[in-house]
Amino acid sequence: MSSDPWSELGSVTQRLIGQRVAAEHPLDIYWVKAADGAPGLLFRGVDPARVPYRLPKPRGLSLEVEEGQDGFEARMFLREPDDRDVFLTLCNDVIAWSGNEKSRSTASASVFRRLSHWHSLMTRARTSAMPPHEVRGLIGELYVLERLIARRSFGAALTSWVAPDDHPQDFAFDTRIIEVKTRVAGARQHVQISSLEQLDSAHLPLSLVVIELVLSDAGDAISLNGLCDRLASTAMDCGVAEEDALHAALLRRGYIRQEAYDVDAYNVAGIMAFDVLAGFPRLTRTDVDARIPQVQYVLDATHLGAFGTDIEAVLGGRISKGD
Incomplete structure (x- = not known):
């Protein structure tokens, strides 16, 4: 993956612009930018039965789930520009952690579970390997x-x-x-x-x-x-x-x-x-x-x-x- 996948998306001229993540995963995942330029991640094919009643709220992020043209999708965007590196770490971690699942249903559950683990950790997360x-x-x-x-x-x-x-x-x-x-x-x-x-x-x-x-x-x-x-x-x-x-x-x-x-x-x-x-x-x-x-x-x-x-x-x- 690119060190900054959002830099490859160019300027935003519409509500959402994206590029598919080059990784095998039960869900369809895209690096996206919002109309205001905020970097984000889009999951398509989400199982609505696995969406929690209360969505996780990691600090500095917005997360929403709604029905799109190809089924339910989850979108999260960074709202604190200074946390861009940590947000990329979070995105890669959630993709990798949920990518081991065998079905869209279990992968959907894993995405939300992992995001709940990140609750309030955005500013504390490590973006480089420990010495x-x-x-x-x-x-x-x-x-x-x-x-x-x-x-x-x-x-x-x-x-x-x-x-x-x-x-x-x-x-x-x-x-x-x-x-x-x-x-x-x-x-x-x-x-x-x-x-x-x-x-x-x-x-x-x-x-x-x-x-x-x-x-x-x-x-x-x-x-x-x-x-x-x-x-x-x-x-x-x-x-x-x-x-x-x-x-x-x-x-x-x-x-x-x-x-x-x-x-x-x-x-x-x-x-x-x-x-x-x-x-x-x-x-x-x-x-x-x-x-x-x-x-x-x-x-x-x-x-x-x-x-x-x-x-x-x-x-x-x-x-x-x-x-």
């Missing part, structure tokens, strides 16, 4: 999520993953907080702490889990896309609600499927867990002068042995009664 260290960080979180799913229900495990909601740490239970860090095996055993809040939990025990990854081309190595696909398959077996919740959480966490995330595959070479107790080396908000708003620092894991704990005990923390 390698962020990819490894997300792989570490999802590795822990998989292990939690194996111990409890899918929904309860996913609820405990609070990183997508900008929580200072990655997982939260009623009895424990977990912060996950990922490092490359073989490198210096340094662990990057990115804020004063990350190792600070005033009310609950806090554990630091360090996962070592190694690049590998072995058959059991997995990429970020592969790990997300595996989780999606597990969610699908649980039900539509769980599948939607997972994809919404991944989107909030900044993951949108990209080919770049297939390039590197990893194996977990090791995993360590530490209890952040009194005497644990850390910087917290109460320890640092209020005139210093932000701090990043590095821990040397080779000197944390006194705080080591069993990873199974950490992951076995009880989910709160409401989950």
Whole structure:
């Protein structure tokens, strides 16, 4: 696809001008421009039975569904010109996500479900691939999520993953907080702490889990896309609600499927867990002068042995009664 498909449409001389999207899809899809020049996307062949009673309302977009000459069609247009790159990311994501369906009916449902995941995320969405260290960080979180799913229900495990909601740490239970860090095996055993809040939990025990990854081309190595696909398959077996919740959480966490995330595959070479107790080396908000708003620092894991704990005990923390 073009980096900006709307630039190829030329000037608008009528109510709508468009060009068909060059991708296989159960629906007929067109890049379009409105009479006022707003970029948009048109889906034709929409199953009216799959149109939700209340249409999704992603921030900065207009979305409408009506009957056209060739059946029902859905049109969405960007109303915030500064979000053009994010809108293109959204369009490509919705096309790809719904394109795996086998029929117009299921593809129609997927379009609206995916748009609902994008609700209010227009200004937060990532338009470029994560750098390698962020990819490894997300792989570490999802590795822990998989292990939690194996111990409890899918929904309860996913609820405990609070990183997508900008929580200072990655997982939260009623009895424990977990912060996950990922490092490359073989490198210096340094662990990057990115804020004063990350190792600070005033009310609950806090554990630091360090996962070592190694690049590998072995058959059991997995990429970020592969790990997300595996989780999606597990969610699908649980039900539509769980599948939607997972994809919404991944989107909030900044993951949108990209080919770049297939390039590197990893194996977990090791995993360590530490209890952040009194005497644990850390910087917290109460320890640092209020005139210093932000701090990043590095821990040397080779000197944390006194705080080591069993990873199974950490992951076995009880989910709160409401989950």
